[in-house]
Amino acid sequence: MVASWRESMRWQHTWVGLVLGALLFAIFWMGSLSVFDKEIDRWMMPATRLEPPESLSLAPALASARKVAPDASRWRLMLPTSRSPQMRLYYPDAGGDLQFVDLEPGTGRPLPPQGTLAGSEFIFPFHFSLHLKAGQLGYWLVGLAGMAMLSLLVSGLVVHRKPIQDLFTFRAHKRLGRANLDLHNLTGVVGLPFHFIMTLSGLVIFVNIYFPDAATLAYDDAADPQGRFIEEGLGRFSRPPAGEPGTLAPLEPMLERARAAWSGEGPAFVRVWHPGDAASYVEMRRSNQNMVRINRDQLYFDGGTGEVLFRFEAMPLMKTQRFISGLHFIQFDHWPLRWLYFGGGLSGCVMIVTGFIFWLQARRKRHAGQGAFRLVEGLTVGSVTGIILATLAFFVANRLLPLEARFAGYERAALEVWVFFLVWLGAFVHGWLQRSDAWRGQCWAIAMLAVAAVALNAVTTGDHLLKTLAEGYWPVAGMDLMLLAGAAVAVWSARRLTQHRAVRLREVEFG
Structure with missing residues (x-):
């Protein structure tokens, strides 16, 4: 009975991973990069490479x-x-679409438009929405992948009966197949707590999407259950414009009152509603720079008098949910933990790709010519080295395209995104055409693009690695160093794959 149950878990582990592994790798890869989304912004938006202001004037x-x-x-x-x-100033245009412009904090001077979505507007949302907006399809696919990941973690523990032994078993000197399986087991066991917490917390964050009727069940006696839930859980205050001109009072006294109310912690943003109207009001939301929880604490002030109109502090249940959200998104300042998150995310990527490779190697001799095998092989190449290649092409395009670039009606930011998806699609096609040989070619391409990105950053901005290291400007220096480290790993992988191919050819030649 136990053996049969374990075998069923093995079957489930294999096929769930095979079907959803490509999606999981994309989510883990973009999630890993999102840990440093703001630093990627600095690299891709040179005009924002500023020193933080010593004091703040609004x-x-x-x-x-x-x-x-x-x-x-x-x-x-x-x-x-x-x-x-x-x-950053956000405002709705005449059509209601949200626009933004970056400002120099000391002077309020608008910075030149950078024409990019960069890390916080492209990579970060990709992690949880895949940029598929129709019917919130991206959120649902990520939710499906999250449920699958939980099942893979549990079934993986059942399949691998000696997890403690796996912690101390990595035979890198062995043949590629053996070393690959050891690495799969090792990353699965070492990263298990992190992977489980991140996956579960990701599902909790978007519970309102996955269970849209929860508010209706909780507030079935309310005329507007969703509105009541937002009011009590997330905080909401509003009042209509008066239709008469008014003057906005200075914001600095309101800022000081907010800091006093929040034990010295300032707001993350200030929002002015109905500016220029007699009924204008000012919303401030507490920053979470020094705490894990993503705050919903809010203060609303009368725009004309500066008097407090409304104060909201989340109840314990919502604080728990916001703590889980903060634990997942790690937007607070803690650099050692940020690096651990980055390493944990990459360990998930390694675990997924080694699982793919193990499946392919186990079936290569028997099924190499079959269409299903070739489909999975090309899918694996495109979803692993392909998305890495696409990300690097995104960075290179950012440094190559002029700020005023336009093509076929698309502006620069959209062109960068097109480059990403076209290169990613090309990587899939290359994987299906070249099959196992595509790994080496794409690894070499990754190395070249990574080095090119570093060189282009130096040429186009003047902020070369020696300069940024000497000045201690780590957002840009760290990005360049990670690109070079990635290039080194890609070269090592390509050489290792070349050696493996030579061994395989000799075995075929001499039987």
Whole structure:
């Protein structure tokens, strides 16, 4: 009975991983990069390579807001942090679409448009939405992958009966197949707590999408259950415009009152509703730079008088949910933990790709000519080295395309995204055509693109590695160093694969 149950778990582990492994790798890869999304922003947006301001004044930023969006129904100012030193102004345009412009925090001067979605607007949302907006399809696919990952972790423990032994077993000197399986087991066991917590917390974060009727069940006696849930769980205050002109009071006293109410912690953003109207009001939401929990604590001030209109602090249940969200997204300042998250995410990538490779090697001799095998082989290449190649092409395009670039009606930011997806698609085609030989070719391409990205950053911005290291500007220096480290790993992998291919050819030749 036990053996039969374990065999069923082995079957489930194999086929769930095979069907959803490509999707899981994309989620883990983009999640790993999202740990440093703000640093990727600095690399891809040279105009924002600023020093964090010593003091903060909101008056210059408001002056810019009046010039940039005088008729907007609201302004939201994202305040500078040590990781995002610029101030960002968000405002809706005439069609209701949200636009933004980056501001120099000291002067409020608008920075030149950088024409990129960079890390925080492309890589980070890709991790949980895949940029598939229709019917929230991306969220649902990521949720499906999350449920699959939980089942893979549990079934993996059942299949591998000696997890403690796996912790101390990695025979790198052995043949590629043996070393690959050891690495799969090792990363699975070492990363198990991290992978489980990250997967479960990701599902908890978007529980309202996966269970949209939860608010209706909880507030079945309310006329608007969803509105009641938002009001009590997330906080909400609003009032309509008066339709008469009004003057906005200075924001600095409101800022000081917010800091006093939040034990010295300032807001993450300041939002002005109905600017220029007599019924304007100001919303401030507490920063979470120094705590794990992503805050929903809010203060609302009357725009004309500066008096407090409404204060919200989340209840214990919502605080728990926001703590889980903060644990997943790690937007607080803790650099050692940030590096551990990055390593944990990459260990998940290694675990997935080694599982793919083990499946392929176990069936290569018997099924190499079959269509299903070739499909999985090309899918594996495209989903692993392919998405890495696409990401590096995204970086290279960012440094090559001029800021004013336009093509076929698409602006620069969209062109970068097109480069990403076209290169990714090309990697799949290359994998299906070249099969096992595609690994080596794409590893060499990864190495070349990574080095090219570092060189192009030096040429186009002047911030070469020696300069950024000497100045201690780690967002850009760290990005360049990681690109070079990735190039080194890609070269090592390509050489190792070349040696493996030579051994395999000799075995075929001499029987």
